[in-house]
Amino acid sequence: MSGRHASAPESIPSPRLAGLVADYLVQTLAVADAEFRKLRHDPMELATRAVQPVLWLVLFGGVMAQVRGLSTGSTPYLDFLAPGILAQSVLFVAIFHGISAIWERDLGVLQRYLASPAPRSALVIGKALSSGLRGLSQAIVIYTCAAAMGVDLSIRPQDIVLVVLLIAVGSSLFSTFSLIIACIVKTRERFMGIGQVLTMPVFFASNAIYPIELMPRWLKAAAALNPLTYEVDGLRLLMLRNGTSTFGLAHDFTALLAVTALLIAIAARMYPRMTQ
Amino acid sequence: MQHSGMLDSSDDGVHASATAPVVETFDLTRKFGSITAIDRASLLVGPREIFGLIGPNGAGKSTLMKMLTTMLPPTSGRALVAGFDVVREAARVRSHIGYVPQLLSADGELTGYENMLVSARLYLVPRAEREQRIAAALDMMALTDQRDRLVRTYSGGMIRRLEIAQSTLHRPLVLFMDEPTVGLDPGGRHTVWQHVRRLREHMGTAVVVTTHYMDEAAELCDRIAVIHRGRIEAVGTPDELTAKVGPAATLDDVFMHVTGAEIEAGGGYRDVRQTRLSARKHS
Numbered sequence: 001m002s003g004r005h006a007s008a009p010e011s012i013p014s015p016r017l018a019g020l021v022a023d024y025l026v027q028t029l030a031v032a033d034a035e036f037r038k039l040r041h042d043p044m045e046l047a048t049r050a051v052q053p054v055l056w057l058v059l060f061g062g063v064m065a066q067v068r069g070l071s072t073g074s075t076p077y078l079d080f081l082a083p084g085i086l087a088q089s090v091l092f093v094a095i096f097h098g099i100s101a102i103w104e105r106d107l108g109v110l111q112r113y114l115a116s117p118a119p120r121s122a123l124v125i126g127k128a129l130s131s132g133l134r135g136l137s138q139a140i141v142i143y144t145c146a147a148a149m150g151v152d153l154s155i156r157p158q159d160i161v162l163v164v165l166l167i168a169v170g171s172s173l174f175s176t177f178s179l180i181i182a183c184i185v186k187t188r189e190r191f192m193g194i195g196q197v198l199t200m201p202v203f204f205a206s207n208a209i210y211p212i213e214l215m216p217r218w219l220k221a222a223a224a225l226n227p228l229t230y231e232v233d234g235l236r237l238l239m240l241r242n243g244t245s246t247f248g249l250a251h252d253f254t255a256l257l258a259v260t261a262l263l264i265a266i267a268a269r270m271y272p273r274m275t276q
Numbered sequence: 277m278q279h280s281g282m283l284d285s286s287d288d289g290v291h292a293s294a295t296a297p298v299v300e301t302f303d304l305t306r307k308f309g310s311i312t313a314i315d316r317a318s319l320l321v322g323p324r325e326i327f328g329l330i331g332p333n334g335a336g337k338s339t340l341m342k343m344l345t346t347m348l349p350p351t352s353g354r355a356l357v358a359g360f361d362v363v364r365e366a367a368r369v370r371s372h373i374g375y376v377p378q379l380l381s382a383d384g385e386l387t388g389y390e391n392m393l394v395s396a397r398l399y400l401v402p403r404a405e406r407e408q409r410i411a412a413a414l415d416m417m418a419l420t421d422q423r424d425r426l427v428r429t430y431s432g433g434m435i436r437r438l439e440i441a442q443s444t445l446h447r448p449l450v451l452f453m454d455e456p457t458v459g460l461d462p463g464g465r466h467t468v469w470q471h472v473r474r475l476r477e478h479m480g481t482a483v484v485v486t487t488h489y490m491d492e493a494a495e496l497c498d499r500i501a502v503i504h505r506g507r508i509e510a511v512g513t514p515d516e517l518t519a520k521v522g523p524a525a526t527l528d529d530v531f532m533h534v535t536g537a538e539i540e541a542g543g544g545y546r547d548v549r550q551t552r553l554s555a556r557k558h559s
Contacts, residue, residue: 108381
């Protein structure tokens with residue numbers, strides 16, 4: 001046995017469970033860290049993405065708050081809207097995640113990830129976390145903007161931590177959904193069309209910008225099946241000082257995590273086929 | 277063909293014999309609908325060997341390589357790579373091989389060092405050894421001075437060398453390279469060849485390389501398989517292959533002899549697009 005051969009098994013994961021988990025984390029974070037470093041090299045992307053939620057808050061929120069056409073109970077409309085806009089901007093960032101997956105496939109970078117021994121689910125989760133990172137940068141912008149507009153934000157550390165977690169889960173959910181769509185449609189042109197078609201119903205069939213109680217019954221049913229509704233519901237409790245939740249935070253997290261886990265399992269099966 | 281020592285290799289150490297083949301295929305076949313891209317290919321690549329797959333566009337070289345690197349499941353037949361089955365033990369195969377695809381696999385938006393770091397983590401290079409191995413690999417590929425530059429500012433040859441470096445950090449038994457010198461100028465091509473040979477000298481890595489440059493195959497490879505329409509038509513050293521065709525024959529003559537007058541037989545729009553895209557990216 002030569003020295004080279006003797007060193008080969010070191011790259012095989014340790015059979016102990018703790019070792020396996022540690023290896024899995026290293027591989028997952030390798031993917032997320034690569035995205036983080038790319039954002040650091042080129043932060044312009046984050047700056048441009050911040051424009052849209054600010055416009056929603058200032059223009060749409062500014063006008064609708066004057067109209068007082070939507071009954072949001074004792075909560076001022078802007079306070080009601082801010083968590084919805086945060087969830088929306090996280091959704092918009094995440095839903096185009098699939099485009100970058102197709103782009104990476106076309107370039108060849110995807111082949112490099114798939115040729116590595118990293119479990120496919122670790123690759124999918126790493127990518128999903130990177131989408132969460134982008135979502136968090138949106139949160140900073142929206143918190144700043146909302147505070148400037150007088151929204152009664154909660155700054156309790158435990159609320160902030162839970163908001164971060166909720167954004168991470170929400171981003172993972174929608175970015176993985178987007179990845180699955182990318183695996184199905186396979187080209188950027190087709191994805192662009194479908195991305196638009198998907199975003200709007202998810203956004204409008206939710207409680208993001210108006211209360212569910214105002215919806216017609218069929219739309220209420222759709223909103224109840226829409227994961228975005230649960231993200232917004234949780235955010236409304238956590239972001240505001242007098243925030244309330246319709247379903248309860250445990251319910252929100254459970255629903256989001258369950259759907260995310262399901263989508264990751266599906267994506268881990270479909271992702272490798274993108275290069276075939 | 278003997279391979280008895282390879283079959284019961286589910287244990288980590290068993291495949292690690294210095295004489296066991298690094299690639300062994302048995303009637304490996306891949307169909308796409310009614311088209312047979314690779315037809316009952318049986319191959320054997322030894323340790324430390326630089327093995328070339330040559331053939332016209334669309335002959336099936338890339339399909340074969342995708343199956344050997346576990347990127348594409350075979351329709352029938354089987355293949356052992358580094359002693360592991362490419363279907364049942366795909367993850368194990370992947371941790372014992374390196375793969376440099378034809379397309380760009382280094383990330384242009386990261387620095388050379390960052391690309392290496394990503395690979396070190398994905399291939400689970402022990403943390404304590406990461407920095408030193410990355411430094412050594414960059415040094416071997418003559419990229420130390422460029423380690424902190426974004427890869428999109430690299431030349432085509434530098435990118436290929438980085439891709440080789442990042443695919444060999446985990447000291448694979450065999451490195452697969454798909455058309456590694458497409459789009460490079462002659463200087464860049466010679467540097468890549470030189471570094472591939474160094475890799476074998478220093479780490480004993482076997483190399484399986486597809487190419488349609490005959491001079492590259494003659495210069496670089498110990499043995500060559502000529503593939504035409506999905507079938508392996510001839511295997512041998514460059515000298516053996518040319519001797520079969522006639523005195524003073526070149527590999528070009530071998531190529532023409534095997535493939536007939538059908539140089540343009542295969543390779544649809546997709547192939548041409550891919551080749552040109554990667555040529556552009558690396559130039």
